[in-house]
Amino acid sequence: MKSTGNSKTPYLFIAPALILLSLFSLLPIAVALMISFTDINLSSLADWSAINFIGLQNYLDVVKDPIFVKSILNTLFYVVFGVPFVIICSLSIALLINFGKARIFKAFRVIFYMPSITNVVAVAVVWSYLYNPQYGLFNYLLKLIQLPAVPWLTDPVIAKISLIILALWRAIGLNMIIFLAAIQGIPRTYYEAAELDGAGHFRQIFSITLPLLRYAIFFVSVTTMIGWLQFFEEPFVMTKGGPLDSTTSVALFIYRNGFQQSNFGYAAAGSFVLFIAIIVITLIQFKFTRKEADI
Template sequence: MKTRLTGYAFITPAMLLLLTFGVLPIAVAVVVSFTDMNLAGLGDWSRIRFIGTENYDELLRDGSFWQALGNTGLFAVMGVPTVIVLSMVIALALNRSQSRFFRLLRSFYFVPAITAIVAIALVWGYLFNTQFGLLNHLLSLVGIAPVQWLSDPVIVKFSVVLVAVWRGLGLNVIIFLAALQGVPKEYLEAASIDGASEWRKTVSIVIPLLRFAIFFVTITTVIAWLQFFDEPFVLTKGGPLGASTSISLFLYQKGFSASQFGYASAGSVLLFAIIAGITLIQLRLRRRDVEY
């Protein structure tokens, strides 16, 4: 009994933080989503009215909401597999050598993950610049006309995804590198004795042993891309014509720019439900994989 109480005492601070900054905000958002709370209502609670499901009804009829939701889905479809595959390939390449240069290269790949998003936006903004940007200059060398990287409604989607992929590789590379350290070298040595090539060892031994790491990276990456916000916000503010507006940016604009807190809370509840549903599906697939 004493041991059990000691364990509860150790986890109590973490549980309190989780309840305060995790569960409580969700509960508040659910309550606010059924009201007409706005900026004026923050100082006078008597102005806040309970309006039932009106926010949800209006949200489902809002074309901008569906555009933002579609953009987010497209960003996730483009970004999630790209980040996972590239980070795994980079980790496999870096893991093959233990030289000082490759150890330094590992740090190099992690730098974007810890760089301020404002600095990233400034650098990529110059790269994407239509008139004097480096990317268009390189294209001009091979006779290609300048590309409207951030002002074309179609190309802008690929532009913000490119920046997000570049920024998100570092953390996943570190996770895969850590998982690769746990692959038993005896398996690889036995496969080498049997004449297996590097490709065969990677496909038949290494990747299957990385299943848990792949599962973890997949869940965290999917959640991150469904909450995609930083790159569209700092690079395009959601433009042009809402082409790069993600669902998180849409909710930010409604909540803080238009001060429609009830409306934005309804959208955040729907986003939470979508993320929770997708995560539960992934957990179910993982459990089935473990059972078999």
């Protein structure tokens, strides 16, 4: 039977979204890709004839840049330690809140979620004062229990850990809500059957809850990984990438070259290296998830 409806109607509904996606996502990506093959800088914006096509030179220079290499290692440090801690902590808190019977657990949802909706710059400024080596609250508490002061933002290794602690505190809330929604979507009949078989709470978690949360865990893993690969606000506000570039992330490196030093082509090349890395890591995660689903 022939349809009497207008076949163009669905396209009219999705047209606004496609137009916005093209203007504010696809077009800037294409422009940045073209810029990455040129030596464009602040002075050449006034005279486009001064822009020269240099091919892959920006990419060759950026991968040889010792600061860029260090920023990659710093970003890997953030990802390796930050992502697992975020997933473990947010999932653990979601489980505690879901299985908690007292009314206070309902208030915990708001308490843990509030940091994720707080302005990151304001939070970073406050935590900078908390980390202050002389007047900060953390070292003051350590002094009360007769422990030495910690150079939170002045030691290269401890500075990275300090930024991870702040980012972990901010990231738990949103992921906790995602896990909590997924947990509450699990049918109660599974737990009732497990209780009849004599399974305790821990057995139910490892045999029922975690296997049924694999898609939620995958989603949180991918989004958290992408977020940590783009780690920027915390080191930018709190350390400016120091000390000795020990907290410089790839995103901060790109910002420095693009907006502070006006080397737009060089910064665009660095951004596409990060862009490709994010795509490759995401595809690897998808591949492993498909293998687990097939099993």
